[in-house]
Amino acid sequence: SAVISQKPSRDICQRGTSLTIQCQVDSQVTMMFWYRQQPGQSLTLIATANQGSEATYESGFVIDKFPISRPNLTFSTLTVSNMSPEDSSIYLCSVDGTGNNNEQFFGPGTRLTVL
Amino acid sequence: KNQVEQSPQSLIILEGKNCTLQCNYTVSPFSNLRWYKQDTGRGPVSLTIMTFSENTKSNGRYTATLDADTKQSSLHITASQLSDSASYICVVSGKSTFGDGTTLTVKP
Secondary structure: OOOEEEEOOEEEEOOOOOEEEEEEEOOOOOEEEEEEEOOOOOEEEEEEEEOOOOOEEOOOOOOOOOOEEEEEOOEEEEEEOOOOHHHOEEEEEEEEOOOOOOOEEEOOOEEEEEO | OOOEEEEOOEEEEEOOOOEEEEEEEOOOOOOEEEEEEEOOOOOOEEEEEEEOOOOEEEEOOEEEEEEOOOOEEEEEEOOOOHHHOEEEEEEEEOOOEEOOOEEEEEEO
16 A cells, blocks of 8 residues: 655635645555546546656646655645635645555545635 | 446435446447446546456445446445445446446435
């Protein structure tokens, strides 16, 4: 299994500012995933972050809005830039389990409210 | 288009009762189907994982079934407890496709 922590757990931000969310995993992983969960909805993949290369973004998400860093195999950050109220969501970090059990582990999430 | 549809959207049951949640999918190619439990304000936690060849998988009071021919899955919860109140999410891979979840409320 993998234990994932995120910081901050929640934040309230002003429109136009940026917030960086940190994700720490207790083991080395190749890929880390960032998801957004808007109120009342399920998870939507924002991007996949590999160590040593640029993140791969899903349709509808761009690097200028959601820059991602992946400095090593246990850590990643997601920045939500120039925030608007529409960015109010839960942001979740996720990793695949090691081995062949097809497991996927999620962090506790960061609840963001933009005023 | 790959889709995962869950029903019902929400469900209220009394403590001790059983319930069944449904998941229909059109995801292709199929790799596995996972059920997650997401408590309010928390990240999803895995309940079961099933590959194409598996028809049923249990985890305590949770039993998932999979019919790969009809592309349907169900999650059966036995003898529900108040702590079962959560959102239950069905995820189908190839590329992980998430259902919108079923919100379950267990009342005393």
